[in-house]
Amino acid sequence: MSGIRVESVTKKFGDFVAVDDVSFAVEEGELVALLGPSGSGKSTILRIVAGLETQDHGHVYLTGEDVTSLSPQKRKIGFVFQHYALFKHMTVEKNIAFGLEIRKKNKTQIKKKIAELIDLVKLNGYEKHYPSQLSGGQRQRVALARALAPEPKVLLLDEPFGSLDAKVRKNLAKWIRHLHDRIRVTSIFVTHDQSEAMEIADKIIVVNRGRVEQIGNASEVYEHPKSKFVASFVGNVNVINGRTYLSHIAIEGTEGRISQKTEDIPEDHDIVLLVRPEEVVIEKKASKDSSIPAEIEEIHYRGSFYEVDLRIGANDIKSFVQKERYKSNPWTVGEHVFVLFTQFKVFEASEGHQAIHRMLKQLGYIE
Amino acid sequence: MSDEHRCVELTRSRHRIGQWLLLSFVLIWFFILILTPLIGIIKATFSQGIEAVKSSLATPASMHAFWLTLVITASAVVLNTLFGTILAVVLARQNFKGKLFLESLLDLPFAVSPIVAGFMFILLFGPRGWIGNWFSSLNIKIIYAFPGMLIATLFVTLPFVAREVLPVLREFGPEQEETASTLGASQWQTFWRVTLPSIKWGMAYGVTLTIARSIGEFGAVLVVSGSIINKTQTATLRIHDQFTDFNYAGAFSAALLLAAFSFFLLNIIQYIYKNKGSAST
Amino acid sequence: MKNNRATALAPSEMIPRSLSLFYIGFLIVLPIVAITAEAFKGGLLNLFHQITLPEGLYALKLTFFLALFLALINIVTGTATAWVLVRYSFPFKTFMNALIDIPFAIPTVVTGIMLVLLYGPNSPIGSFFEKQGIEIIFNKPGIILALLFVTFPFAVRSVQPVLMEMEKDMEEAAQTLGASRTTIFFRVILPTLLPSILTGAALSFSRALGEFGSIVIVAGNIPFKTQVASVYIYGEIESANIQSALGTAVVLLFSSFVVLFFLNILQKWSHKHER
Numbered sequence: 034m035s036g037i038r039v040e041s042v043t044k045k046f047g048d049f050v051a052v053d054d055v056s057f058a059v060e061e062g063e064l065v066a067l068l069g070p071s072g073s074g075k076s077t078i079l080r081i082v083a084g085l086e087t088q089d090h091g092h093v094y095l096t097g098e099d100v101t102s103l104s105p106q107k108r109k110i111g112f113v114f115q116h117y118a119l120f121k122h123m124t125v126e127k128n129i130a131f132g133l134e135i136r137k138k139n140k141t142q143i144k145k146k147i148a149e150l151i152d153l154v155k156l157n158g159y160e161k162h163y164p165s166q167l168s169g170g171q172r173q174r175v176a177l178a179r180a181l182a183p184e185p186k187v188l189l190l191d192e193p194f195g196s197l198d199a200k201v202r203k204n205l206a207k208w209i210r211h212l213h214d215r216i217r218v219t220s221i222f223v224t225h226d227q228s229e230a231m232e233i234a235d236k237i238i239v240v241n242r243g244r245v246e247q248i249g250n251a252s253e254v255y256e257h258p259k260s261k262f263v264a265s266f267v268g269n270v271n272v273i274n275g276r277t278y279l280s281h282i283a284i285e286g287t288e289g290r291i292s293q294k295t296e297d298i299p300e301d302h303d304i305v306l307l308v309r310p311e312e313v314v315i316e317k318k319a320s321k322d323s324s325i326p327a328e329i330e331e332i333h334y335r336g337s338f339y340e341v342d343l344r345i346g347a348n349d350i351k352s353f354v355q356k357e358r359y360k361s362n363p364w365t366v367g368e369h370v371f372v373l374f375t376q377f378k379v380f381e382a383s384e385g386h387q388a389i390h391r392m393l394k395q396l397g398y399i400e
Numbered sequence: 401m402s403d404e405h406r407c408v409e410l411t412r413s414r415h416r417i418g419q420w421l422l423l424s425f426v427l428i429w430f431f432i433l434i435l436t437p438l439i440g441i442i443k444a445t446f447s448q449g450i451e452a453v454k455s456s457l458a459t460p461a462s463m464h465a466f467w468l469t470l471v472i473t474a475s476a477v478v479l480n481t482l483f484g485t486i487l488a489v490v491l492a493r494q495n496f497k498g499k500l501f502l503e504s505l506l507d508l509p510f511a512v513s514p515i516v517a518g519f520m521f522i523l524l525f526g527p528r529g530w531i532g533n534w535f536s537s538l539n540i541k542i543i544y545a546f547p548g549m550l551i552a553t554l555f556v557t558l559p560f561v562a563r564e565v566l567p568v569l570r571e572f573g574p575e576q577e578e579t580a581s582t583l584g585a586s587q588w589q590t591f592w593r594v595t596l597p598s599i600k601w602g603m604a605y606g607v608t609l610t611i612a613r614s615i616g617e618f619g620a621v622l623v624v625s626g627s628i629i630n631k632t633q634t635a636t637l638r639i640h641d642q643f644t645d646f647n648y649a650g651a652f653s654a655a656l657l658l659a660a661f662s663f664f665l666l667n668i669i670q671y672i673y674k675n676k677g678s679a680s681t
Numbered sequence: 682m683k684n685n686r687a688t689a690l691a692p693s694e695m696i697p698r699s700l701s702l703f704y705i706g707f708l709i710v711l712p713i714v715a716i717t718a719e720a721f722k723g724g725l726l727n728l729f730h731q732i733t734l735p736e737g738l739y740a741l742k743l744t745f746f747l748a749l750f751l752a753l754i755n756i757v758t759g760t761a762t763a764w765v766l767v768r769y770s771f772p773f774k775t776f777m778n779a780l781i782d783i784p785f786a787i788p789t790v791v792t793g794i795m796l797v798l799l800y801g802p803n804s805p806i807g808s809f810f811e812k813q814g815i816e817i818i819f820n821k822p823g824i825i826l827a828l829l830f831v832t833f834p835f836a837v838r839s840v841q842p843v844l845m846e847m848e849k850d851m852e853e854a855a856q857t858l859g860a861s862r863t864t865i866f867f868r869v870i871l872p873t874l875l876p877s878i879l880t881g882a883a884l885s886f887s888r889a890l891g892e893f894g895s896i897v898i899v900a901g902n903i904p905f906k907t908q909v910a911s912v913y914i915y916g917e918i919e920s921a922n923i924q925s926a927l928g929t930a931v932v933l934l935f936s937s938f939v940v941l942f943f944l945n946i947l948q949k950w951s952h953k954h955e956r
Contacts, residue, residue, distance in 0.1 A: 085853050105856040112857035118850035121954040122872045131868075132858035165954050176854075183858065419769065426765040427777075429758055433830060434780055437795035440804075487701045494694060502702070504945065505709050511937035513891025515911040516930045519918060520712035523719055530715055555708050587693045609785075616788030619893035619911065623918060636894065639790045643898060652798070655791040662786035669786070670779050 035061040035096045036219050037082065037187055042091030044077055051077045052088065053243035059221060059236070061096070064213045066230035067223045069240035070266065070392060075223045076191055078240065082221065083189050084108050096186050096219075108187075111180030111218075115192040117172045119164040125151075125175050126160045132183035150178040153212070170201045177209075181216070190222035194229070202226075206233050227267045231255065239263050261380040264307045265389045271313065271350040272389060273306040274382065282306070282379065286346025289325030291374070303382040305389075306374075313352035314373045315341065315364065327372045329364050343372065441656055456642075456650040457657065464630050465638035465654075472546075472621075472634065473614040476553045480610055481603065484561030489595070491562075492569035493577075506559050514556060518623025521552050544626040549634070552620040557613050561606035568602040569595075601676035608669045612662065713934070720931040723924065731928030736904050740913035741932060747821070747909070748889035751828045752882040758829075759836025759881050760874070766837070767844045781838070784831050792830055793898025796823060819901030824909065827895040832885035839881030843874055843951075876951030880944060887940040890933060 037059040044052040051074045059065045067075040080086040082093055084105035092101045100108050120128050129150055133143045151157055154174040164172055173193060180188060193209070194202040210233040213220060224230055230237050231251040239246040239254060239262075247259045258264035265272065274285040277300045282291045284306070298304060315327075330349070331342040339354045341364070352372070364370060446453065456462065491503050509517070525532040525542040535542055542548045576598070580590040618636040625632035627641060635658060642650040720728055732738070765771075766778055784792065800807045800817040810817055817823045847870070855865045893911040900907040908916075910929055917926035 083857060085856070105853070106859045106861065108857075109859075110857055112854065114850045114854060116848070116850060118848070118854040120851060120855075120869060131855070131860075135859045135864065163954055179854075179858070422761060423765055423769055423771060426758075426762050430762065430777060430780075433826075433833060434783055437792070437799055437830070438783070440799040441791070441795045483700065483704045486697045487704065490697050490701045494698060496698070502705060504941070505705055507941055507944075508709055508713070508937070511887050511891075511941050513893065513911050513914075513933050513937070515893050515914050515918075516716070516891065516933050517712075519914065519926065519930050520716045522918070523715045524712055530711075551708070555712070558708060612786045616786075616791075616894075618788060618790050619915075622893075623915065636788050636790045639788075639794065640894075640898070643790075643794065651794060655788075655794045658788050659791050659795075662783070662788070662791075666779065666782055666786040669782065 036063065037221065038092075038094040039078070039082060040092045040094070042078070042081055042088045042093065044074075044081060044086065044088045050243050052081065055091075055240075055243070055245055057238050057245060057248055059219055061219050062217045063235045064210065064220045064222070064233065065236045065238060066234035067221055067238050067240055068225070068227055068230040068267070070225055070396075072242075073240045074243040075225075075240045077243075079189050079191055079221060079223050082187075083110055083112050085112075109183070109185050111183070111185035111188045113173070113176045113180050113188070113190040113193050115195040117164070117176040119172055119175055119179070121164050124161050124163055125156065125167075128164070128175055129179045129182050131179060136183055146182055150182055153181075153215075154178045169197045170205055173197065173205060177212070181218070185218065188218045188220040190220065192223050192225070194224070194226075202229070209233060231267070237267075239266065241266070258307075258378065261305070261307070261389055264378050264380070265393060269310050269351070270393075271306075271308045271310060271348075272393065273308065273345065273348045273350060275304050275306050275379075277302045277304055277379075284325060284346055285348065287326055289345065291325070298379060298381055304379050305382050306377050306379055308350070308374050308377040310340070310351045310353040312374055312376045313343075313350060314375060315343070315352055315354065316371045316373060317362065317364070319371045320373070325372050325374075327370055329366055329368045329370060332364070332366060343370075345372065438659070441652065441659060452649045453653040453656070456647075456653045459650075461629050461633070462638060462650070462654060465633045465635045466657075468546075468549075468633065469615055469635040472550055472553050473611055475550055476557050476614045477607055477610050479554060480557050481561050481607055484558070484606065485565055485599070485603065487562045488565035488569055488599075489591075492566055493574055506562055509556050509558050514617065514619030515623060517555050518552055518620035521548060521555070521620075521624050525551070543624055544628065544632060546632070548624045549621045549632060552624045553614050553617055556617055556620055557610045560609040560613065561603060564602040564606035564609070565599045568599045572598050601672060604672045605669070605676050608665060608672060612665050612669070615658065615661070716927065716930060716934065719923075720927040727924075728928055728931070731925050732932055734925055734928070736908070737910075737913055737917075737925055737929045739905050740908050740910045741929060743908070744890055744910040744933075745936075747824055747828065748886045751825060751832060751889050752886040754825075754829065755832055755836035755885045756878055756882050759833070759885075760840050760878055762837045763840035763844050766841060782834050785834050789831060789892065789894025790898060792827060793895040796827055796830070796895070796899050800826065818899055819903070820907055823899045823901075824896055824907060827899045828889045828892060831892060831895060832888050835884040835888060836881040839877045839884065840874060843877040847873060876947050880947050880951075883940055883944050883947065887937060890936055890940075 039058070040056050042052055042055045043050070053074075055074075055078055067078060069075045077086060081088045082095075084093075084100065084103060088101075092099055094100065095108060095110070105112075120131065123131070126147055129147050130143050133146060138146075147160070151160060154177060156171060156174055156178070159167065159171065164175070167175065176193075190209075194205055197205065206229050209222075222234075231254075234251070236248065236250055237254050238248050241262050247254055247263045249257075254263060254267050258267065264270055276283050276285065277298050278290075279300050280292065282293060282304070284290070315329075319326075325345060327343040327345045327350075329341060330344050333340040333342075338356060339359045341352045341354055343350050343352060350372075487506070491499060522529065522543055524530050525535065525548055527533075527536045527543070529543075532542055540547075542551070576594050577590050580594045581587075585593065616636060617634075618640070621634055622637055622640070625634075625637065627633050627637045629638075629641065633641060635654060639651050639654045639658070642648075642654070723731075732741070762781070766774065766781075797818055798804065800810075800823065802808060802811060802816075802818065807817055815822065817826065851869055851873075852865055855869045860868070891911060892909075893915070896909055897912055897915070900909065900912070902908050902912045902916075904913075910933055914926045914929050914933075917923075917929070
């Protein structure tokens with residue numbers, strides 16, 4: 034089978050388990066994201082695929098070949114580092130030519146390939162520049178060209194946009210997608226930015242604490258998260274405390290209830306409700322469905338939509354409201370309203386809940 | 401262990417041989433070059449017995465020599481710390497034509513041979529020298545006397561404190577001092593309470609280097625002092641004198657004493673260097 | 682850190698500046714001017730004649746040759762030692778790292794004495810070599826040994842910090858591009874280290890040119906055999922041959938300037954690709 038296959042890979046650093054029995058496959062020509070928070074082991078997994086780290090157990094297959102015991106030199110991979118790792122003492126040209134010179138290609142072949150790649154990454158005119166004379170985004174493009182020059186079977190990118198600022202990141206990310214569509218080399222890129230992953234990856238592998246949480250395309254992972262972690266990590270989400278009862282779910286601190294039975298969670302259990310901000314609908318009057326009272330705390334104008342902070346009992350949540358909807362029926366701060374959830378996920382509350390809360394705080398989704 | 405792991409280990413061990421070779425080469429080099437001389441001198445000195453060591457160190461000439469070294473070193477430290485700090489502050493905080501040139505001059509004492517250094521000062525301060533002329537008419541001896549030796553030592557140890565304090569001042573920038581003055585501190589208060597504490601580790605490091613260099617200074621003071629026993633002989637000059645007189649016990653024991661002190665000083669240098677490194681964060 | 686206040690010069694600025702200028706002027710500039718002026722006093726031709734007197738000329742040639750030879754050895758041993766200290770772990774490494782600086786702390790005469798003790802004709806090692814026909818002490822090998830000792834820290838400490846700060850990902854990138862370890866060393870690591878290696882070599886060279894204390898003990902100072910320039914100058918001063926001493930001294934002085942200038946350029950070069 035071609036593409037990339039990782040089988041039961043485990044890696045420990047002393048007592049710390051960085052990668053815990055990880056398996057996944059990447060089809061040939063796919064662009065896959067390894068998505069996870071910092072410390073989740075995603076970079077370690079990538080480096081194991083590259084051969085820059087050795088796993089304790091497990092196998093790595095590249096285009097059908099077992100490369101587990103091969104050094105990075107022999108794996109025919111292209112690797113792009115977060116901080117570019119360009120050879121500072123060589124020009125852009127020489128950087129790109131490096132892999133070809135190692136493979137002892139002749140001068141005309143090398144010149145041709147360099148010209149092709151310079152054109153591909155749109156750095157025409159910069160051939161004789163040194164890395165110190167380039168911007169961050171330009172350096173990253175050189176790193177990419179350098180990695181692609183020896184025509185690797187597989188392209189690995191380790192947080193390639195990590196050191197760039199927001200605007201450059203977005204552009205570069207899109208551009209990588211276009212590039213990939215042209216070249217069609219099997220690629221994995223590591224990122225902690227879920228919007229980036231969702232935007233450009235064919236498939237997303239969500240990783241947390243060294244384990245694979247879920248594998249799927251963007252909509253699968255977003256709409257049908259398999260775990261609390263995935264639900265809260267991918268996309269914005271509100272976390273609401275509640276409790277299951279015989280035929281409904283109660284929200285902590287209010288009279289409000291959702292008339293729905295939870296399938297897999299027994300009654301009388303503490304739970305968390307995960308609702309995306311765009312799934313929170315605000316109504317002025319109570320209706321049979323929207324029976325959860327709430328109070329409007331803040332209203333923020335965000336340009337293309339409004340972000341409304343509400344308080345439900347002891348919970349603070351956010352709602353994203355379309356401009357037209359708001360303008361047709363504006364609310365005021367302090368007003369008592371009712372909310373309806375168009376969609377939500379329920380998970381059992383456990384110590385994992387605390388972890389989610391901490392992580393969301395860290396990522397800036399909640400105060 | 402499965403097959404794959406053995407494979408990985410094998411590819412590693414090819415590198416291991418090269419690593420072992422390099423390590424052995426370096427360790428042997430280090431042993432021959434640095435360790436054996438140190439061990440050798442310890443052995444040789446005490447081969448004469450500890451009494452011989454004590455008696456040769458206790459002679460009036462030797463005692464005077466150590467005393468002279470101490471005084472010159474202390475004076476050099478005080479003067480070069482004072483002027484070195486002033487220099488560093490001027491170079492770091494002021495801006496004027498020729499500043500870069502001044503800074504490059506700082507490195508000169510390092511590059512000049514000590515004999516040439518001593519020679520320069522003889523030409524300047526000798527009885528018929530450019531300045532010495534004037535002093536000898538006043539019957540003040542500079543060459544072949546303490547002042548000349550001090551000046552020669554000042555020359556060779558001049559850069560140490562300045563060069564250690566300068567980068568610290570540059571790294572800290574004038575903002576802290578400017579803040580202090582907006583809070584009402586006078587120039588002196590600012591220097592004493594803001595600038596000085598920030599440079600103290602760099603200064604300490606420079607001072608220990610100055611001490612080490614000053615104690616060990618030989619060529620320049622040899623030329624400039626005439627090496628007159630009991631008058632202008634420092635410890636190093638004494639060692640040289642005894643050695644050329646075939647008084648090996650004397651030479652070795654004084655050498656050992658200086659070497660022991662250097663060891664001690666080296667430890668202090670290392671300790672300060674570490675603190676200097678962590679303090680500049 | 683430029684103080685761009687274009688106000689009139691306050692005394693608080695003027696006093697330190699004048700003090701500094703005076704100190705440097707008096708201790709550094711004046712002596713150099715004095716010796717240069719004295720050397721050229723008799724005219725260019727006379728100076729050339731003094732420099733090329735047979736004994737002095739030999740001493741100069743010997744000194745330069747030895748210093749160059751030594752710098753080349755130090756390039757290899759200094760880099761190798763720095764490499765081992767940064768990249769390997771082994772017992773007593775901290776101990777060894779601390780001892781590298783010993784030559785900075787030990788007076789040069791003491792170095793000379795240590796070497797005579799160890800390798801002199803009455804020592805086991807020395808007498809062994811003598812039977813093979815190799816004289817260490819009182820001949821050129823002894824001088825080289827002394828110079829190697831006193832310049833060792835320069836060679837190691839110039840390279841060590843640069844090696845420590847080198848980012849590993851450049852080497853990893855080269856690995857992923859297929860480069861073998863030797864290729865990586867010669868095409869990625871060495872070019873990055875080159876300025877610092879050359880700095881260590883230049884510092885060693887400069888120190889070796891002027892070294893006196895250890896050599897005067899170890900070399901025997903035989904004219905036309907083991908007499909180096911600094912010892913020659915000393916001898917001429919003691920014999921009141923000021924003219925010949927001046928000639929050779931000025932050559933050494935001028936070489937120091939050249940090396941300093943070279944070191945400056947190296948500094949600029951090493952920062953060229955930084956950002």
